[in-house]
Structure formats: C-alpha cells, structure tokens
Amino acid sequence: MSSTIVSLPDQSTARIPKTNFITKENGLLSWLLTSDHKRIAILYLISITFFFFIGGAMAGLIRLELLTPQSDLMATDTYNKVFTMHGVIMIFLFLVPSVPATLGNFLIPLMLGAKDLALPKVNLLSWYLYVVGGIMVLYTMVSGGVDTGWTFTTPLSTHYLNTNVISTGLAIFVAGFSSIFTGLNFIVTIHKMRAPGMTWFRMPLFVWAHYAASILMVLGTPVLAIAIVLVLLERTVGIGVFDPTKGGDPLLFQHLFWFYSHPAVYIMILPGMGVISEVISTFSRKRVFGYTAVAFSSVAIAVFGFFVWEHHMFIMGVSNYSMLVFSLLTMLVAVPSAIKIFNWTFTLYKGSITFETPMLYAFGFMGLFTIGGLTGVFLASSGTDIHLTETYFIVAHFHFVMVGGMLMAFLSGIHFWWPKITGRMYPEKISQLAALITFIGFNFTFFPQFILGTLGMPRRYAAYPPEFQILNVFSTAGATILGVGYLLPILYLTWSLKYGEIAGNNPWQATGLEWQIQSPPLTENFIEIPIMDHDAYDYEWLERQNQKEKEVTSVG
Amino acid sequence: MNHISQVLWQFLIKWLTNFQLYPPEASKIAPQMDALYFFMVLVSLIGLTIVILLVVSFSILYSKKRHPVAVQIEGSTLLEATWTIIPLGLFLIMFVWGALIYFRVYTPPANAMNIYVVGKQWMWKAEHPGGQHEINALHIPVGRPVQLTLISQDVFHSFSIPAFRVKREAIPGRYTTVWFEATTPGTYHLFCTQYCGTNHSAMIGDIVVMTPEDFKRWLAESTSGMSLAQNGERLFASLSCNACHNGRADSRGPSLANVYGSKLTLTSGQTATADEAYLRESILNPSDHVTQGFAPIMPTYQGQISEDGVIALVEYIKNLDSNYRVDQTLNTTGLLPEGEGRAASAGTKPAGQTPAAKGTVKQ
Numbered sequence: 001m002s003s004t005i006v007s008l009p010d011q012s013t014a015r016i017p018k019t020n021f022i023t024k025e026n027g028l029l030s031w032l033l034t035s036d037h038k039r040i041a042i043l044y045l046i047s048i049t050f051f052f053f054i055g056g057a058m059a060g061l062i063r064l065e066l067l068t069p070q071s072d073l074m075a076t077d078t079y080n081k082v083f084t085m086h087g088v089i090m091i092f093l094f095l096v097p098s099v100p101a102t103l104g105n106f107l108i109p110l111m112l113g114a115k116d117l118a119l120p121k122v123n124l125l126s127w128y129l130y131v132v133g134g135i136m137v138l139y140t141m142v143s144g145g146v147d148t149g150w151t152f153t154t155p156l157s158t159h160y161l162n163t164n165v166i167s168t169g170l171a172i173f174v175a176g177f178s179s180i181f182t183g184l185n186f187i188v189t190i191h192k193m194r195a196p197g198m199t200w201f202r203m204p205l206f207v208w209a210h211y212a213a214s215i216l217m218v219l220g221t222p223v224l225a226i227a228i229v230l231v232l233l234e235r236t237v238g239i240g241v242f243d244p245t246k247g248g249d250p251l252l253f254q255h256l257f258w259f260y261s262h263p264a265v266y267i268m269i270l271p272g273m274g275v276i277s278e279v280i281s282t283f284s285r286k287r288v289f290g291y292t293a294v295a296f297s298s299v300a301i302a303v304f305g306f307f308v309w310e311h312h313m314f315i316m317g318v319s320n321y322s323m324l325v326f327s328l329l330t331m332l333v334a335v336p337s338a339i340k341i342f343n344w345t346f347t348l349y350k351g352s353i354t355f356e357t358p359m360l361y362a363f364g365f366m367g368l369f370t371i372g373g374l375t376g377v378f379l380a381s382s383g384t385d386i387h388l389t390e391t392y393f394i395v396a397h398f399h400f401v402m403v404g405g406m407l408m409a410f411l412s413g414i415h416f417w418w419p420k421i422t423g424r425m426y427p428e429k430i431s432q433l434a435a436l437i438t439f440i441g442f443n444f445t446f447f448p449q450f451i452l453g454t455l456g457m458p459r460r461y462a463a464y465p466p467e468f469q470i471l472n473v474f475s476t477a478g479a480t481i482l483g484v485g486y487l488l489p490i491l492y493l494t495w496s497l498k499y500g501e502i503a504g505n506n507p508w509q510a511t512g513l514e515w516q517i518q519s520p521p522l523t524e525n526f527i528e529i530p531i532m533d534h535d536a537y538d539y540e541w542l543e544r545q546n547q548k549e550k551e552v553t554s555v556g
Numbered sequence: 557m558n559h560i561s562q563v564l565w566q567f568l569i570k571w572l573t574n575f576q577l578y579p580p581e582a583s584k585i586a587p588q589m590d591a592l593y594f595f596m597v598l599v600s601l602i603g604l605t606i607v608i609l610l611v612v613s614f615s616i617l618y619s620k621k622r623h624p625v626a627v628q629i630e631g632s633t634l635l636e637a638t639w640t641i642i643p644l645g646l647f648l649i650m651f652v653w654g655a656l657i658y659f660r661v662y663t664p665p666a667n668a669m670n671i672y673v674v675g676k677q678w679m680w681k682a683e684h685p686g687g688q689h690e691i692n693a694l695h696i697p698v699g700r701p702v703q704l705t706l707i708s709q710d711v712f713h714s715f716s717i718p719a720f721r722v723k724r725e726a727i728p729g730r731y732t733t734v735w736f737e738a739t740t741p742g743t744y745h746l747f748c749t750q751y752c753g754t755n756h757s758a759m760i761g762d763i764v765v766m767t768p769e770d771f772k773r774w775l776a777e778s779t780s781g782m783s784l785a786q787n788g789e790r791l792f793a794s795l796s797c798n799a800c801h802n803g804r805a806d807s808r809g810p811s812l813a814n815v816y817g818s819k820l821t822l823t824s825g826q827t828a829t830a831d832e833a834y835l836r837e838s839i840l841n842p843s844d845h846v847t848q849g850f851a852p853i854m855p856t857y858q859g860q861i862s863e864d865g866v867i868a869l870v871e872y873i874k875n876l877d878s879n880y881r882v883d884q885t886l887n888t889t890g891l892l893p894e895g896e897g898r899a900a901s902a903g904t905k906p907a908g909q910t911p912a913a914k915g916t917v918k919q
Contacts, residue, residue: 003621077754149751155728156711160677160753244729245858247841250712251727284618290631315714316725317732320662324655331647335640341607342639343631348614350627355615363611370607374600381650383657384593387721390714390749454593456579456718458749461757465745470571539626 005283005354006507008425014502016423020520035120036523041106042421043127044097049490051093051134056486058086063445063479066472071462079462080147081163085137087150088168092175093134095402096264099271100217101126101182103413104210106421108186110514110521111204113195113530118188119181126181133175140164140171149460151261152227154242154253158234165235169228176221176228179267183217186210195513197532201295204512204536205288208295209274212302216263216270219306224260227253251316258309266305268402269369270298272409273340276362279412280344282510283359284351287537290343297336297343304333314385323382330380337373341366356508357428360435361412368404368442372397375450393453399446411438411489418493419507423519424500430492438485444478511542582744582765583720584737585661590721592653599646661722664735668703671696672784672867675706675713675726678755680746683867687787688778692761694746695778696738697771703735705832709863714750717763725750731833738765788872791865793885800854803879809854810847812882816874821848835870 008014021038031039061082065073074082105123109116117123140146146168148157157165190211194203231253233239240246242253281288288294310318310326344366353359375397379385388394418426448471457468464472506515513530514521534541581587617623671694672683682690696702706715708726716723717736724734748759766774782790792798800809815830823846828834838845839861842854861869876882 003619005620071757076757080751080754080756147753151751153712153751156751156753160711245840250729285626287628287630289629290636293631293636314658315723316712317727317730320659323658327655327658328651331651332644334647335644338643339636339640342635345607345610345614346629346632346635348611348618350623350629351614351618352620352623352626353615353618354620363615366611367604367608370604371600374596374603377600377647377650378593378596380647381592381596381654383589383654383661384596385654386658386661386723387589387593387718390716390723391718451577454578455576456716456745456747458716458747458757460751463757465760467574470567470574473567540628 003354004356005285005509006356006425006428007504007509008501008507009504011501014504016502016520017518017522019522020423020518021523022520024523033124035116035124037105037109037117037120037123038421038521038523040123040127041102044101044105044130047127047131047134048094048097048102051089051137052486055086055089055094056483058082058089060479060483062086063476065462066464067476069464069466069469074462076462077147078145080149080460081145083460084147084149085141085145088137088146088172090402091150091264091268092172093130093137095268095406096175096179096217097130097182098268098406098410099275099413100186100210100213100267101130101178103275103410103417104186104206104271105182107417107512107514108189108207108210109193110517110525111207111512112189112193112198113513113526113532114189114193115524115526117185118193119185122181123185126178126185129174129178129181133171133173133178136167136171136174140167143167151257152231152253154231154234154250155244157231158242166232169232173225173228176225179217180221183214183221186214187218190214195530195532199532201292202532202534202536204274205277205291205294205298206271206274209270209277209298212298213267213270215302216267216305220260220263220267223256224264227256227260230256251313251318254313254316255309258312259306262309262312263302263305265398265401266301268406269409270301272365272406272413273298275409275413275416276344276365278510278512279358279362279416280347281537282416282508283356283362284348284353285509285539286347286351287535287539288343289346289349290339291536293339294343297339300336301333304329304336308333308380311380311385314382315389327380327382331377334373334377334380337369341370341373355432356415357426357431357435358412358416360432361408361415361438364435364439364442365405365408365412368400368408368439372400372402372405375400387456388453390458391453392449392457392459395459396446396449396453399449404442404446408438411435414489414493416508417514418496419503420514420519420521422497422500423503424496425503425507426489426496426500427492431489434485434488434492437481437488441478441481441483441485445475445482446478448472448474448478509542509546511537511539516545579718580740580742580744581719581721582738582740582742583717583722584739585657586719586721586739588660589657592650592657595653596650599650603643661736662724662734664703664733665701668701668735670703670705672871673704673706673715673726674709674863674867675715675748675752675759676709676863677711677753678748678759680713680715680748680759680761681864683784683864684775685784685871686775687780687783688775689780690778692746692759693764694761695764695766695771695774697768698738698741698765699768701735701737703733705867706732706734707836707863707867711752712750713748713752713759716747716749717744718747719744719763723749731836738763741765741767741770784868784871785875786872788868788870789881789885791861791868792872792882795857795861797869798882798885802882804883808850810850811879812873813876813879815876822846823848823850823852832870832874835873836866839866839869 021036065079146163230241234242240248242248242250277288308330311330314323452471457464503519505518674681680692682694706724706726708728713726720736722734722736724732742765744763746761746763800807801812803811818830820828820830840858843852846852
C-alpha cells in the first residue's frame with residue numbers, strides 16, 4: 001500500500017486543458033480589467049506576496065537590531081518606523097487579505113458551485129482599493145515613514161509625531177474598504193449563489209469559516225475607519241474628541257480601535273481555520289469530526305469576538321467591574337478554538353492518513369495555534385495580564401497565532417490548491433522540507449520571546465538591558481531559519497509553474513466541488529450547474545463517482 | 557573559525573549560568589501572581605501534550621500504510637461536551653483566580669504611602685510627599701504598602717516593575733493608581749512599556765528598595781527642605797487662589813479646608829466626592845465642577861500649570877485643615893512664587909469655585 005494519496009494522470013499523455021481561465025484571454029489589460037474571481041485571486045496573490053516580503057524584510061531588520069542590547073544598527077526613530085511599517089504591512093496588507101482575498105476569492109464560488117462571486121465588479125474594485133492602499137503605504141515608507149506603531153495610540157499619533165500619520169491613516173482607511181467589500185461579496189454569494197442541493201450544512205467548512213470572517217469584516221472595519229478619520233481630524237483641525245485638554249478622552253480611541261482590531265485577529269485566523277478543516281479531512285480521507293460543532297464554533301468566535309476588545313485595556317484604568325465582564329467573555333471565546341482543535345484531532349482517528357506538504361503545514365498549525373491560543377488565556381486572565389501585557393509575551397503570543405497559525409494555514413492552503421490554481425503539482429520533497437524548516441525556525445524565533453516577556457522585556461524597545469541578550473540572539477537566529485523557510489516556497493512554486501507535474505482534476509482525491517472540474521478551471525467554472533446530492537467530505541460518494549467513471553471508460 | 561566557536565562557547569556558558577524563567581519576586585503580590593502563572597503553564601503543558609500525543613499516535617496508528625481504509629465517523633456529542641466543558645471549567649478557574657489578583661493589585665490599602673509619578677517624554681518623575689523629587693528612579697522602603705498615583709503630561713506611558721509584577725498606564729488627563737509592598741531590598745528594573753515615541757526604550761529607571769532605616773536616611777538626605785504640600789501652598793498663593801478660596805464669609809469661592817474626601821453637591825444637582833481626580837479636574841476645568849451656591853467665575857488653568865504643579869496643589873488641598881494660613885498669606889507679600897506660578901499668575905486670578913463635578917474620570 002502506498003503512503004501517498006496523490007493520483008496523477010499519466011504524465012506522458014496528460015496535458016493542461018487548452019481552455020482555462022488563464023489562457024482564455026491574453027494581455028495585461030485582460031487581467032487588470034477582469035471580473036473573474038479566479039484572476040482577481042491571482043492578482044491578490046501576487047500583491048500580497050509582494051507586501052509579505054516587504055513586511056518580512058522589516059521583520060529581519062527588527063531582529064538584526066535586537067541582536068545587541070544597544071540601539072546600534074539604526075537610530076531609535078528608524079527602529080520605530082521599521083516596526084510600525086512591519087505591523088501595518090503585515091496586518092492590513094498581508095494577514096487580513098491573505099486567505100480570504102486569495103484562496104477565498106478563488107474557491108468560494110467553486111465550492112458553492114457558482115459561476116463567480118455575486119458582485120464580480122465590486123470584487124475587482126476591492127483589489128484596486130487594496131492596491132491604492134498599498135501604494136499609499138509605500139509612499140509613506142519612501143517619503144520618511146511613520147512611527148506611530150500600528151496601533152496609532154492617541155495622543156501620540158495626533159499631537160506628538162510629525163511623521164506621515166495622515167497618509168498611513170488614509171492608506172488603512174482605503175484598504176479597509178477593500179476588506180469590507182470582500183466580506184460583503186462573500187456574504188451575498190454564500191446566501192444567494194449556492195448550487196441546487198448545496199444546503200448550509202453541506203457547505204465545506206472553509207465556506208463557513210469565511211462566512212464568519214466576512215461578518216466580522218463588514219461590521220468591524222467601519223469602526224476602524226471611523227477611528228482613523230477621527231484621528232486624522234484631530235490631527236489636522238484639532239476637533240478634540242480624544243484630547244483631554246479639550247474635554248476629549250484618549251481612552252475612547254482605545255475602545256474604538258480595539259473594537260475593530262480585536263475582531264480583526266479573528267478575521268485573520270478564521271479563514272485559516274477553514275483551510276485546516278479541508279486539508280485535514282482530505283489527507284485523512286475522513287469527514288471532519290463534528291462538522292456542525294466546527295461550523296458553529298466559527299460563528300461563535302465571530303459573535304463572542306466582538307465583545308472582548310477591552311482586554312487590550314486592562315491596565316489602562318478601566319473600571320474593575322467592566323474588566324470582569326471582558327475577561328470572562330475572553331475566556332468564553334477561547335472555548336470554540338479548543339473545540340476546533342479537538343475536532344481536527346479526532347478527524348485523524350480511524351482515518352487513513354498521508355503526509356503531503358499541506359498536511360504537514362496543518363500539523364504545524366495545530367501545534368503552534370494550540371500554544372498561541374493557550375498563551376492567550378494567560379492574557380485573558382486579568383491578574384497575569386498585568387504582568388505580561390506590553391511585553392514580549394504579547395509579541396510571542398500573537399505571532400504564534402498569526403504567523404504560526406495563519407501563515408502556516410495560508411501556506412498549507414497554497415500548496416493544497418496549487419494544482420487546482422495552476423494545473424501543476426509543486427515538488428513534494430523540497431516542500432516537505434520547507435514545511436519542516438518553517439516549523440523549526442518559527443519555534444526558535446518566537447518561543448524565546450515568551451521567556452523574554454515573562455522576564456519583563458517590553459515590546460517596541462530598540463535597546464534593552466544586557467541580560468536579555470541571549471534569548472534575543474536565539475530569536476534572531478531562528479528568524480534566519482524562518483526566512484529560508486519562506487523563501488523556498490517562492491522559488492519552487494515559481495519553478496513548478498513550468499516544470500511541475502500535470503496535476504489533473506483531482507490529485508488529492510478530495511471531495512469538494514472545486515476538485516471535480518478541470519485544473520485550472522474554466523472561466524465559467526462549471527460546464528453545467530452542479531447538483532449537490534451528498535454531504536461535504538463524503539468520500540464514499542467520491543469512490544462511487546470514480547467507480548462509475550472507470551466503468552464508462554472500460555465499456556467505451 | 558576558532559574565534560567564532562569561542563564566542564559561541566562564551567555565549568552558552570553565559571546563558572546556562574544566568575538562565576532564568578521568571579524575574580525575581582520582590583513584592584508581596586509577586587508569589588501570588590507566579591502561582592497562577594505556573595498553574596496556567598501546567599494546564600497549558602498538559603493540554604498541549606494531550607493534543608500532541610493524540611495527533612502523533614493517530615498519525616502512527618492510522619497512517620495509510622497501516623490503515624488503508626478510513627472509517628467514516630459522524631462525530632460524538634459526548635466527546636464534544638467533554639472538550640467544551642473541561643476547557644471551559646479550567647478557563648473559568650483562571651478567570652476567577654486572575655480577577656482576585658487584579659482586584660488586589662489595583663485596590664490600594666488605606667494606610668498606603670502615596671507617591672505621585674508623572675510620566676513625560678521620556679522620563680519618569682516621582683514626587684514624594686516630603687518634597688523629594690526623583691527622575692527615572694523610585695526609592696521605597698520594604699514592608700510598607702506604597703501607592704503610586706500616576707499621570708502623564710503628554711502621551712500614554714506605562715509604569716512597569718517586572719520584579720513586583722505590577723504595571724499601570726500613565727494616561728494624560730486622569731490619575732491612575734497602583735500599589736505594591738516590596739519584600740526584598742535591591743535594585744529592580746523600571747520600564748515604560750507603552751510605546752511613547754523616539755526614546756521609548758530609554759524611558760527606564762531603577763526601583764531601589766531599601767530597608768526602612770536606609771529609606772529614612774535617604775529621605776533626609778534628598779529633601780529640598782520643602783514638602784510637596786508646602787510647594788503647593790506657594791503655588792496656591794502665587795496663583796492667587798487664596799483671593800477667593802479663603803474661607804471668609806464673603807469669599808467668592810468655597811473654602812477648601814477639609815474639602816478632600818467630602819461629598820459635594822454641584823450646581824448641576826449631581827454629587828461628587830472630592831478625591832484627587834476631582835480636585836485636579838476642578839482646577840483645570842472649573843466650570844464643569846461648580847459647587848452649589850457659587851457662581852461659575854473661576855478661570856481655567858488648563859495649560860497654565862504643569863502636572864507637577866497640579867499635583868503640588870492637590871497635595872496641598874488634601875492636607876488643608878484650616879484657612880488660618882490661607883487668610884494670612886492673603887496679606888503677605890513675603891511668599892515668593894515658584895517659577896511656574898509666576899508666569900501663570902500674571903494674567904489671571906480670581907474667582908470662584910472649585911470642587912465638584914460629575915464623578916470625573918475615576919479610573
């Protein structure tokens with residue numbers, strides 16, 4: 001019995017289908033004016049990868065500076081600008097759009113059996129807004145940078161800095177609308193464009209996760225937009241909403257900002273969780289354990305996620321009693337995440353497991369996200385939050401969730417659907433190696449930061465007391481390994497565009513509707529409207545289908 | 557090569573000899589917080605081990621080689637309930653335990669010794685009641701509860717003492733408090749942990765914990781001869797506060813003797829307790845805090861007195877129990893204003909009221 005699930009067509013005769021969404025039209029304009037969700041997904045993929053590497057370069061600079069206790073590689077102002085840019089780019093231009101705008105865009109219509117998203121032109125508009133936001137960020141960067149931190153704390157951002165706060169604020173404002181439109185598009189599509197027979201509980205969990213994330217995008221992002229506009233008005237004309245000398249309240253900004261920015265972490269992680277559900281099911285040949293529990297836990301995260309924002313402000317002098325409410329709700333939001341982890345684990349039980357790259361990344365996700373989630377509880381518990389907040393413990397915690405969780409999920413998904421998107425396989429061995437390198441590098445980089453944080457090292461410090469140096473050196477060394485782990489996929493995935501094996505329709509023998517059509521898909525996705533007559537992850541149905549096909553071929 | 561390995565070697569030795577997992581426990585609350593911390597570490601390790609063990613053993617037992625055909629399983633309500641209820645229970649324990657500690661850290665005992673701390677870009681300035689000032693340092697005795705009343709003159713800062721496990725933001729426009737009781741003499745880190753601009757990472761200092769005798773000596777050596785309240789008294793006179801707040805029958809402002817801690821009724825009909833935050837607010841935004849029976853004629857001092865000045869005034873008013881000296885200074889020119897009072901007093905003076913407002917910004 002082989003230890004792989006991969007079933008490729010005979011490479012000597014197989015061809016990439018002549019007509020597909022990539023070959024349908026040629027020329028730059030055909031891409032820039034497209035309303036095809038698959039092409040837009042690819043536009044997004046290219047742009048977010050570009051920004052990921054800029055953000056990654058910033059991360060590299062940060063780690064280099066922290067190699068020594070003194071602020072010697074760059075001036076403190078430069079350091080402040082670098083970590084601000086790292087945060088702004090990674091959050092608003094990479095993590096928020098990462099899975100939804102690329103994989104979500106590409107796959108949601110395919111998974112639902114639809115021709116496109118409900119609002120294809122709005123979809124293209126989202127991308128243009130994203131690009132405008134991105135260019136404004138680049139402009140900010142080359143014209144002197146900004147050093148507010150990605151959190152824009154007032155009154156620092158409104159009264160005390162003379163860097164490019166306004167262009168950054170506008171950039172985030174614009175990019176925010178890109179996110180709102182994407183969310184809106186997904187919600188409408190999921191409600192209105194499901195194929196016949198595709199009931200809510202037959203939808204892949206990837207779609208459920210995106211539905212939950214979309215609700216957060218649509219309801220949360222406008223509040224961020226409002227907060228930013230108020231900051232800009234305060235800065236330019238001094239309206240005094242946040243300025244205590246004019247009767248304003250600087251804590252109000254914290255409330256508004258975190259009302260978006262806490263749900264934002266669920267915007268980032270939920271789509272990643274969707275990817276993990278698909279991957280784990282496919283490589284263990286099993287229906288996701290407790291489908292309904294996983295689906296509803298996404299919704300629960302989205303709902304509770306809106307009512308926990310004040311846990312970012314426990315030490316800012318909020319009332320003790322409101323702290324109680326928010327600490328309790330934060331504990332509650334941890335439960336659905338635990339439910340997901342255990343359901344994925346039990347999906348493996350009595351499965352028939354293979355270990356291709358997407359599965360390795362998914363395992364990495366489960367380990368790192370579990371650590372990220374559990375350390376979140378240290379911060380939700382108000383007593384320990386006092387000591388740990390604003391230190392490297394926080395930095396380590398959210399990197400475990402965002403990078404260890406979301407980025408692992410993103411890479412898992414990219415490898416998983418690469419054959420569908422491009423029609424070609426990525427090279428398996430080297431990508432398994434890349435997954436391993438990423439995992440090791442990640443732990444080396446961020447685990448020491450938990451200890452640093454517990455010891456009290458504050459975040460956003462360009463210089464630090466010498467006793468913290470050794471752990472920082474470990475962290476920087478790990479970041480180097482991590483960098484290699486991220487560069488490898490870029491290289492071999494690009495290589496595979498030309499030299500990868502022909503994938504065929506369904507190399508993983510997965511059950512989703514997207515796998516039943518040609519790779520890469522046609523512009524109109526399905527030749528005829530598919531009818532969903534089985535549950536999601538019904539591997540027996542797939543087997544019957546394969547059986548039927550075989551009979552037809554042998555009879556023919 | 558040889559050179560590099562030597563560096564690595566030294567490094568390893570340094571690491572192994574100085575290895576720490578948590579900072580020194582130098583306050584009463586520190587061991588309590590660490591107990592919760594290690595409880596959570598333990599629970600996390602157990603949880604993580606369970607997940608890893610399950611994933612690894614399932615991966616081995618049910619790999620395609622050993623287990624070629626998957627068995628389809630719908631789910632299990634019993635298991636779902638198990639992994640909902642057990643984590644929930646554990647999280648609730650952590651919530652209650654954490655909240656108990658939180659309340660302890662932010663509820664100062666009545667007998668605590670109060671020190672004011674002003675954060676500004678980029679330094680910490682501490683003001684002891686005896687008039688001792690320190691920059692980027694704080695001297696305190698062991699075995700005595702110390703309360704800090706924090707405020708920022710510009711942006712958000714955060715006053716963090718890892719060895720005490722306490723941290724509190726210093727916020728512009730409002731007082732926040734935190735307290736601790738040091739247990740071990742020594743010098744500990746003070747960090748600003750809220751990003752505050754260019755020299756954020758230089759906004760650090762030393763917390764010097766001394767035996768009570770050493771502390772007494774330090775206080776005696778560091779005093780300028782004037783207590784904080786006495787500084788406040790000078791400022792009070794130089795700003796001509798006493799022109800109205802003098803306790804005379806015909807005064808235009810309410811008497812401030814014993815006002816601290818009292819309940820006031822405002823013209824708006826609300827009642828307010830005259831605490832530090834209230835006193836500060838009524839100096840800076842008097843028209844919002846007019847005591848019943850007085851006219852809103854007091855000018856604002858917003859932007860005219862530094863936070864240090866306000867603190868001195870508040871400390872003065874807190875300790876004011878008779879108008880005898882206020883009355884006297886009214887007829888004296890002998891008391892010279894301190895620098896900042898002079899500038900401010902040039903334009904304004906007079907009038908009315910003070911205390912009282914809408915429960916103000918209490919943290």
